[in-house]
Amino acid sequence: MELFFDCIPCMLKQALEAARKTTSDVEIHDKVVCETINLMTNYKKYRNSPDLAREIHRIVKEQTGIKDPYSKIKEKDLEAAKMVYPYLKDFIQSKENSLYWALKIAATGNNIDAAVYSDIDVKKCIEKELEKEFSICDIDIMEKKLQTASNILIIGDNTGETIFDKVMIESFPNIHITYGVRSEPIINDVTEKDAVASGLDQVSKIVSTGCSAPGAILEDCSKEFIDIYNKSDIIISKGQGNYEALSEEKGNMFFLLKAKCPMISRKLNVNLNEYIFKYGGAKQS
16 A cells, blocks of 8 residues: 555654653654654655654664663553453353454454553443444455365454454364564564463464564565465454555455554545455455
8 A cells, every 4th residue: 555645744743652652851852853854755765654664663763772662552552451351252252243243353452552541441442342333344255265264364463452363363263373473563563472472372373474564564574474475265464554565465365454544544435443344355466
């Protein structure tokens, strides 16, 4: 997916927020902002938003000297998500269409970071979001593919929502699951360390994409991951970053996300903050 003009001010704000989360040193904030602005003068050379975001957060890491600026935030998100895990298990067991609700739970998990850092009850927030239906839902295609699939690749997004992904995985039939994670810390996205902390290693095989961007850019992924990608019967791409990186790629890809960005919602032709489970199709090269 192309890089929009509207992404530029959003990413500048994100760079400053990341610097402020790491240090109170105003001089460092200034250096981060100045370097980010300078970087953005050549924004056209970046393939998509995750590609540019990776370079911006590299600046934050270099200027602050912190390799994982969001580590404490991820820990807090994961702790909050674990608290609602029993509720999520009870919730899905009470539903008839377990596949639909497994997907909806996984999509709803994208709210965990916003819920934790707002003055609201996390469980009540999740309950409210679960009431909202998918705006686009290609579950009929998913059901058909599950009849013959022997494996699923899930490409993870944020750390906090991995607990919600675990509920989804536990609801799938007896099928091999591989869970793709970022190769190194980037924003609040899931790494192998985070995935293990959430217990995903108990229900799936965790692999690094080999890509450090906040979206799995296939050109930058490892050979090991590409081999898994190409052999996967079903691929579930989670979140906006992965959608931006993968929406033009081929593969039996389903995009599972909440359209929290105006550019994403416009691209998908849905309203802001609506939920999506969309089959991207087995695109031909």
